[in-house]
Amino acid sequence: MPPGDDSSTRKSTHILVALVENKPGVLNRVASLFRRRSFNIESLTVGHTESPDISRMTIVVDTSKTSAALVEKNLNKLINVIDVQDVTHAPIVVRDLALIKVTAPAERRAEIMQLVDIFRAKIVDVYAESVIVEVTGPEAKIDSMVELLHPFGIIEMVRTGRVAMVRGSGYRAPYVLSDNGTNGLRVNPTPNL
Amino acid sequence: MRRTGAQMVWEILRREGVQIIFGYPGGAILPIYDALVDYPIHHVLVRHEENAALAADGYARATGRVGVCMATSGPGAMNLVTGLACAMLDSSPVVAITGQVTSHLVGSDAFQEIDVTGVTLPITKHNYLVNRVEELPRVMKEAFYIARSGRPGPVLIDICKDAQMASTGFEYPETIELPGYRPVLRGPEEQIRQAAAYINAAERPMILAGHGIILSGANDELRELAERGNIPVSTTLLGIGGLPESHPLNLRMMGMHGQAYANMAIQEADLLIALGMRFDDRVTGNLKSYAPRAEVIHVDIDPVEIGKNVRADVGIVGDAKQVLRQILPFIEPRYRSAWFAQIERWRGDAGARDILNQGLLKDMLLAPYVIHEIWRGTGGDITVVSDVGQNQMWEAQYFQHDRQNQLITSGGLGTMGFAVPAAIGTKFGRPDDEVWAVVGDGGFQMSIPELATVVQEKLPLKIAVINNGCLGMVRQWQELLHDRRYSEIRIAGPDLVKLADAYGIKGQRVRRPDDVAEAIRVARQCPGPVLTEFVVEPEINVFPMVQPGKGLHEMWRRPMPSRNMAMAEKV
Ligand SMILES: Cc1ncc(C[n+]2csc(CCOP(=O)(O)OP(=O)(O)O)c2C)c(N)n1
Ligand SMILES: [Mg+2]
Numbered sequence: 001m002p003p004g005d006d007s008s009t010r011k012s013t014h015i016l017v018a019l020v021e022n023k024p025g026v027l028n029r030v031a032s033l034f035r036r037r038s039f040n041i042e043s044l045t046v047g048h049t050e051s052p053d054i055s056r057m058t059i060v061v062d063t064s065k066t067s068a069a070l071v072e073k074n075l076n077k078l079i080n081v082i083d084v085q086d087v088t089h090a091p092i093v094v095r096d097l098a099l100i101k102v103t104a105p106a107e108r109r110a111e112i113m114q115l116v117d118i119f120r121a122k123i124v125d126v127y128a129e130s131v132i133v134e135v136t137g138p139e140a141k142i143d144s145m146v147e148l149l150h151p152f153g154i155i156e157m158v159r160t161g162r163v164a165m166v167r168g169s170g171y172r173a174p175y176v177l178s179d180n181g182t183n184g185l186r187v188n189p190t191p192n193l
Numbered sequence: 194m195r196r197t198g199a200q201m202v203w204e205i206l207r208r209e210g211v212q213i214i215f216g217y218p219g220g221a222i223l224p225i226y227d228a229l230v231d232y233p234i235h236h237v238l239v240r241h242e243e244n245a246a247l248a249a250d251g252y253a254r255a256t257g258r259v260g261v262c263m264a265t266s267g268p269g270a271m272n273l274v275t276g277l278a279c280a281m282l283d284s285s286p287v288v289a290i291t292g293q294v295t296s297h298l299v300g301s302d303a304f305q306e307i308d309v310t311g312v313t314l315p316i317t318k319h320n321y322l323v324n325r326v327e328e329l330p331r332v333m334k335e336a337f338y339i340a341r342s343g344r345p346g347p348v349l350i351d352i353c354k355d356a357q358m359a360s361t362g363f364e365y366p367e368t369i370e371l372p373g374y375r376p377v378l379r380g381p382e383e384q385i386r387q388a389a390a391y392i393n394a395a396e397r398p399m400i401l402a403g404h405g406i407i408l409s410g411a412n413d414e415l416r417e418l419a420e421r422g423n424i425p426v427s428t429t430l431l432g433i434g435g436l437p438e439s440h441p442l443n444l445r446m447m448g449m450h451g452q453a454y455a456n457m458a459i460q461e462a463d464l465l466i467a468l469g470m471r472f473d474d475r476v477t478g479n480l481k482s483y484a485p486r487a488e489v490i491h492v493d494i495d496p497v498e499i500g501k502n503v504r505a506d507v508g509i510v511g512d513a514k515q516v517l518r519q520i521l522p523f524i525e526p527r528y529r530s531a532w533f534a535q536i537e538r539w540r541g542d543a544g545a546r547d548i549l550n551q552g553l554l555k556d557m558l559l560a561p562y563v564i565h566e567i568w569r570g571t572g573g574d575i576t577v578v579s580d581v582g583q584n585q586m587w588e589a590q591y592f593q594h595d596r597q598n599q600l601i602t603s604g605g606l607g608t609m610g611f612a613v614p615a616a617i618g619t620k621f622g623r624p625d626d627e628v629w630a631v632v633g634d635g636g637f638q639m640s641i642p643e644l645a646t647v648v649q650e651k652l653p654l655k656i657a658v659i660n661n662g663c664l665g666m667v668r669q670w671q672e673l674l675h676d677r678r679y680s681e682i683r684i685a686g687p688d689l690v691k692l693a694d695a696y697g698i699k700g701q702r703v704r705r706p707d708d709v710a711e712a713i714r715v716a717r718q719c720p721g722p723v724l725t726e727f728v729v730e731p732e733i734n735v736f737p738m739v740q741p742g743k744g745l746h747e748m749w750r751r752p753m754p755s756r757n758m759a760m761a762e763k764v
Binding site for chain 1: 310311314315318319322339371372373374495496497500501
């Protein structure tokens with residue numbers, strides 16, 4: 001019996017949040033793991049957290065449920081990874097940020113400004129023939145902003161990839177216990193020497 | 194207490210209880226070798242760094258303690274790679290220490306500078322680059338802990354030369370802070386009870402015992418489970434030695450070259466109790482048709498293994514010994530007589546098909562016979578270290594392993610050239626044991642330089658070279674799967690008796706079945722190392738065999754006697 005049935009082999013987007021030790025080479029270990037196990041990542045962001053020793057990664061993968069569980073377990077296995085949770089089905093805030101450089105001749109600027117207003121975006125740089133628009137929000141919002149700006153002529157664009165955080169006062173989503181077939185991995189806080 | 198980094202290395206090794214290390218010096222590790230002069234640790238100078246890693250691996254498997262190897266930067270560290278990969282795939286606790294160029298030169302392509310932590314990242318459980326002496330004690334403490342705990346594995350520490358030379362106050366930390374590393378040893382009660390309920394309800398259960406039994410020392414618990422529940426056991430290659438093979442419940446090895454009846458029993462089982470094994474493809478054959486009627490209890494210390502290849506109905510993350518101890522009180526006795534009767538029917542004519550029972554032996558020297566005679570001649574009371582290829586499979590089949598953890602072999606990586614260096618490590622780990630290396634003529638030619646190490650260290654190893662004049666296992670695949678299009682399988686070799694003589698070792702050659710027993714007796718009586726060459730029939734195959742891509746039940750059985758006779762006439 002190979003693992004997984006239909007429901008667990010269908011692909012969908014999974015968002016994983018990983019807390020990792022802030023040490024040289026950790027990003028390499030994570031990236032190397034993805035390559036090694038042929039996990040295709042859509043986006044990966046790394047940044048500081050409230051604690052200087054800990055960095056936070058938000059990893060978006062388009063994959064089956066079984067394979068997402070495998071990603072999670074493999075990440076957990078890295079010594080420098082402190083915690084991983086799949087927050088896909090938790091109540092979360094997800095944000096992406098884009099900088100979009102658009103052609104903006106004087107006569108079309110007003111139109112662009114209007115769009116920027118509607119999307120509660122910002123113009124962060126103005127030049128003779130172009131402007132840079134900064135927009136943050138969930139992915140879909142940015143997608144439509146990009147679509148609407150397209151006719152003006154997008155000169156270049158950069159997106160950060162998604163970052164995510166669980167709503168409420170705790171770090172962990174209360175009911176997103178791992179359903180990956182293992183049992184509470186996080187129960188032994190101190191190594192037994 | 195001020196110490197240089199180099200001195201700290203030896204201080205720490207001593208505190209970790211290390212008495213022996215395997216290594217090879219060079220420029221970037223000179224300070225450490227310099228400091229060695231003042232410390233009472235036995236350093237074994239190998240002839241190639243790969244063998245330092247393989248010897249450390251062998252030592253680790255023989256003792257259950259961490260094996261340590263050492264090499265210089267660049268070429269030295271690169272030569273360790275195969276041995277580390279071998280330890281990685283077989284979860285063997287090894288610590289490798291390599292010298293690195295001075296820290297300000299790292300990244301500049303300096304002389305003998307290689308990104309060693311980069312290269313070894315996927316073949317170590319964890320690795321470290323140390324460029325400040327202050328980090329060394331913590332790093333080494335962590336390295337030993339990581340190597341031996343949880344699912345064991347190799348850890349590499351790459352130490353910059355300036356960090357070896359710098360000195361600072363030395364204090365070895367008492368505790369470890371690894372927030373991201375917390376191996377789970379005990380299974381949760383709910384799953385334990387669930388597993389026990391599955392076991393008690395099963396009519397056709399099978400225990401699949403892997404390396405985890407040996408690594409966690411769960412031999413007694415495994416036996417207890419099998420006996421109390423009356424459950425047949427089959428082992429993986431690395432699980433051999435987990436339960437005596439003469440035990441009536443032991444069906445012996447499963448998988449590609451496993452016993453036909455063990456494989457059939459797996460295919461028909463209604464419950465697989467997998468203990469410290471990882472459903473490797475060499476064990477399962479085609480997953481689509483694997484154990485179609487079985488529910489699966491999977492116990493492993495590595496959560497990644499559970500559900501990786503085979504879906505687990507009950508997955509328990511934990512140490513095999515602990516989890517078994519938790520399960521045992523719930524196990525109820527059962528007869529399961531229909532199940533055992535069925536297994537006996539499958540066993541059926543297995544004995545008759547055995548090549549040793551077919552009267553072929555008059556003049557032909559068969560490798561299986563040689564292995565069987567080594568078993569008989571030594572009373573089975575030895576540690577065997579086998580290499581890779583046909584010799585390894587025949588060793589697994591024709592040596593009856595009754596002593597605990599008596600076989601040491603390379604499973605996951607299938608590292609040719611493993612046996613001789615690993616036997617060196619094994620002999621240091623089990624000095625009172627008679628240690629035999631069983632190795633093919635191909636694998637042996639990868640290890641010849643280590644004969645000098647054997648001599649220099651005065652190790653009374655018994656080396657049995659199974660010389661079939663070819664890369665036998667490759668030849669077998671070419672014969673059976675590539676339509677006999679033989680390609681690069683004939684391998685010539687030196688006169689091994691003269692070779693032994695050149696190294697100052699006793700050498701002997703055996704060509705006839707009648708001389709085998711005597712040669713084994715002579716080898717055992719000689720106080721020093723002995724190299725015995727068995728010149729065997731080149732064209733016999735290892736059976737049973739499950740072709741790659743086929744299900745376990747579709748294995749080729751051992752041919753019936755008439756076919757063997759026909760083949761014998763041809764060769
Ligand atoms: C380092 C390495 N290279 C190649 C192989 C592939 N391989 C597996 S078995 C084998 C033949 C081994 O020949 P020999 O050592 O003579 O043993 P035999 O099969 O003849 O007993 C080869 C080449 C391997 N396992 N390891
Ligand atoms: Mg050979």
